[in-house]
Amino acid sequence: MTVASALEMALAAVVLGVATWTIAARETFAAVVGFVTYGLLLALIWVRLDAVDVALVEAAIGGGLGGVLLLGAAARLRVTETPTATERPSATVRVGAALLSAAVAAALATGVILLPDPAPTLAPAAAANATATGLGNPVTNVLMAFRAMDTMLEKVVLLLALVGVWSLAPDRLWGGHPGPRHRADPLGTLAFLARLLPPVGIVVGIYVFWTGKDHPGGAFQGGTILAAMWLLVMMAGIADAPQVSSRRLRIVLIAGPGIFLAVGLAGFAIGSAFLAYPVAYAKPLILGIEVAMTLTIAATLGLLLAGAPERSAGQ
Amino acid sequence: MIEFMTTVLGFILAMLALGLVRILRGPADADRMMAAQLIGTGGIAALLLLGTVTAVPATVDVALTLALLATFASIAFVKKGRANAPDSTGDA
Amino acid sequence: MSNPSDALGRLMAHALARAVALLILWLVLAGSDLADLPAGIVAVLAATVTSLRLLPVGPSRLSPVLLGPLALRFLYQSVAAGIDVAWRALDPRLPLRPGFVVYSVCFPLGSARNAFAALTSLLPGTVPAGDEGSRLVYHCLDVDQPVVSQLAAEEAALRHAIRHD
Amino acid sequence: MSVAVDIITIVAITAGAFFFLAGTVGLLRFPDTLTRLHALTKADNLGLGLVVLGLVPQAGSLRGGLKLLCVWALALLAGAMVSQLIAREASGQRGDPAMRHDGPPP
Structure with missing residues (x-):
């Protein structure tokens, strides 16, 4: 295992850890902070994937404006948060939510597995005409x-x-x-x-x-x-x-x-x-x-x- | 040199992950807010190293954006604390 | 200062100084290719106008000649601050005596005082944590350190670099 | 020449990594929010500065090096401001009077 691939695994592990923590956090404010952190780390992943354009968006939205928006929302929700935290949904609702989440995850996974290999792509066509507009x-x-x-x-x-x-x-x-x-x-x-x-x-x-x-x-x-x-x-x-x-x-x-x-x-x-x-x-x-x-x-x-x-x- | 920088990059990421554990546990909101600051500073260092290792010069622009906007989450946090107060003219 | 043409001259001088600084930033970011220059001029003009509206020209300014030594001083301080906090963190005995220190600052409320607060947040073991009228409240890692005399020295250094027109 | 430059890079980046380590150790060991804030901002800012210093000679051009320094300057400004904002929020502008040490009037 090379140093670089060990690094990629470490990065993926950290991001997955933060993502799990964000979902598991019970308090809205804590979850928002987790999500902002997650966005900043994601910028690193996009750079590693050589998608610097996307990394720039992630840094600007995830690290900047998205955090402002979500923190504002969390501040507004705080008033209603205490009463909702004590409510406990019925067993039917919880089982239903679990089934729905599992179904969505399974559908996504199936979609990924069923993708043709190599994936259909227009990238060669786009690259071949790259000089047509005069933009680099x-x-x-x-x-x-x-x-x-x-x-x-x-x-x-x-x-x-x-x-x-x-x-x-x-x-x-x-x-x-x-x-x-x-x-x-x-x-x-x-x-x-x-x-x-x-x-x-x-x-x-x-x-x-x-x-x-x-x-x-x-x-x-x-x-x-x-x-x-x-x-x-x-x-x-x-x-x-x-x-x-x-x-x-x-x-x-x-x-x-x-x-x-x-x-x-x-x-x-x-x-x-x-x-x-x-x-x-x-x-x-x-x-x-x-x-x-x-x-x-x-x-x-x-x-x-x-x-x-x-x-x-x-x- | 590439191997060396990759190793340091991994080390800094490990430090960020360790620091995150402490911060995400809180207990105060301000403790949590420091997570944004930690990832801001450490993430910029990691980005700059990653950009050099992978020879993608545009990574510096990502780091620049991060440095410019790293304050925003904390500003929103401070404003939020004041918005609930009856008199929001405090120093913030 | 009462002479309007003097005031205009000072405004122009300040605007020019800010525009030059922003132009240097543009050249560092985008390079000096002639094709990029029109965008750079637009950027510098927009930024300079914004800067003059947000931070109007005041009676005092930082002397460009003394800015260098001041920057070096605080660079040195921020290195000392990093080393200070590093040994406290790594020492097994965890040598901390945290507490608050109140410092009477001479700068009036405004940019000079904000600059002072920002610069002293880089000092070893201190961070401004509040205001009490004309006094700044600092949170310190070790209240046994001569915090007040150190802050006074920094205040003198900053005052030395401010020029009144 | 290039060996000397590489040595500078290795020394500076290693020192930078050390300060990131110190910042994280401080974050884990320091007892309360405000002291942890010191550990975070002071150590990490210096760590970033040293990493930047190590990367400047590898940037390949004067402009590339200056750009790196711009990133650090912005991060330093952000750190100086954010640490004050968080400190003011965390201390709630109160502070325990018993722990105060008033300075002499200037």
């Missing part, structure tokens, strides 16, 4: 050219999720500011960090987006970092979340999918089909779409975490 990162090629439809619809899904969160607001607060108005000592430690870090984060976020054309990175990873910086400023109480009825905000929210769709429709006229880029302009078109998507993703993720409107204007 194969993942960006797949996302923005070969499977552009999926990527565009993903952004629409994000937008729908945001509309879903907003729709939880009571009618009289519709259009107001999302979430509570965060207050913190404007001269305290958190405010100090929120004044120092965002400029650095903006440079890093734009770099991660920009490097995505040739190296691991891209609009989603860069947009997540920018969203995190915005959220930090909001959590430190330095800036308030904008009203969801703000026109400028809504333009930013639809910019990414909107421009994507416009370029896609233009494909009928200047290209050969919907979402087909003319080869000569593929690179600038893709970069233009990605700039808009980075802004949209940053705004959408920031607002998703800020929550449903809870205050009317001026409150």
Whole structure:
């Protein structure tokens, strides 16, 4: 056994251990901390699997925004947690849940075992056409050219999720500011960090987006970092979340999918089909779409975490 | 050199795993929160070593993202503690 | 300072200094390829404007000349802090005398004081754990150490590096 | 030349690993939340710094080395801030008055 394979087994064991602990933890807060840790460790595994693009997403979402979202949820659940902990579901419910879980696990396992070997893949086709767009990162090629439809619809899904969160607001607060108005000592430690870090984060976020054309990175990873910086400023109480009825905000929210769709429709006229880029302009078109998507993703993720409107204007 | 770095990487991972046991047991919420800090610092070291061993330079970008966002879970934790207090203007 | 053109000049000087620092960060991250420069300029402009809005130009700043020695000093301290905690952890007798020490800090509330708290969190055996009006409460690994005099020395070093325009 | 560089790398990374060991031992042995926080932040920050120092000569370029140092600087800033935030949360801004040692007025 080589050192490297021993290492891989150790890594897998640690991750499995943390995952088991997360499931077994009885307290929501403890489970959330376990899950954040699990996400950070998963970034290591993705790097080991040579999927650095995915590792970047895992580091940004798992280590950053996901933790914020889940800790917020755990804090809200804490009030109801004590009464639910004392409740004991009936034997029928418990047996039913166990059977259901076992069935899902068995179905997944069967699916994995029944996969043809070698698995059907489009990777050689994607690699053979890698130079067609003028971009060096194969993942960006797949996302923005070969499977552009999926990527565009993903952004629409994000937008729908945001509309879903907003729709939880009571009618009289519709259009107001999302979430509570965060207050913190404007001269305290958190405010100090929120004044120092965002400029650095903006440079890093734009770099991660920009490097995505040739190296691991891209609009989603860069947009997540920018969203995190915005959220930090909001959590430190330095800036308030904008009203969801703000026109400028809504333009930013639809910019990414909107421009994507416009370029896609233009494909009928200047290209050969919907979402087909003319080869000569593929690179600038893709970069233009990605700039808009980075802004949209940053705004959408920031607002998703800020929550449903809870205050009317001026409150 | 590769063998050496791989060995150290395994050692650091073992240290992280041991530290995690202590932290995940608590008892205080703050103890648990330190897990994010432990994996933040140790995970960055592990990532940088892994990136050198596997010769994937982009790994440094993952470490950079981790370093930039490692504070966020702890910030959310501190904010949460204050949000329940009647007067949330405390130093946080 | 009352002269508006002076104020504008100072603002420009601060903005330029921050932009240069952020540009260096961009060049380190992305390299100096000309094709990457437009994105870099956008990034640096956005970051500089954000920085000026979040941290407005104040009457005092860190002297760039004295920043080097200050950084070296705290680098040395953080090495000492690591060694200190390492021997306490590995010593079988576990030599700890934890407790709180209150330190009266001269810096007013704000950036200078926050910077002081952040820097002293790197010192051997101390971490700021709260405020009491004009005083900082430190949690210490060993209250028998001359914590207060050490903090005073660090405060003097930081004060020395702050320039008032 | 390259042998000397490799020796620097090996010494620095080994020392870094030692401080990760010390941090974990402190985490397991120290008696309460705040003392454990010291063990975690101080030892691990130095451990990361030494690992970075060892990897800088292996980075192959000046830019690669500077990038590694950027990662460490960010991690150091994060550590300095997080340790304060957690310490303030854990001590609840109270502290046992009997254990306080007031400093002389400046």
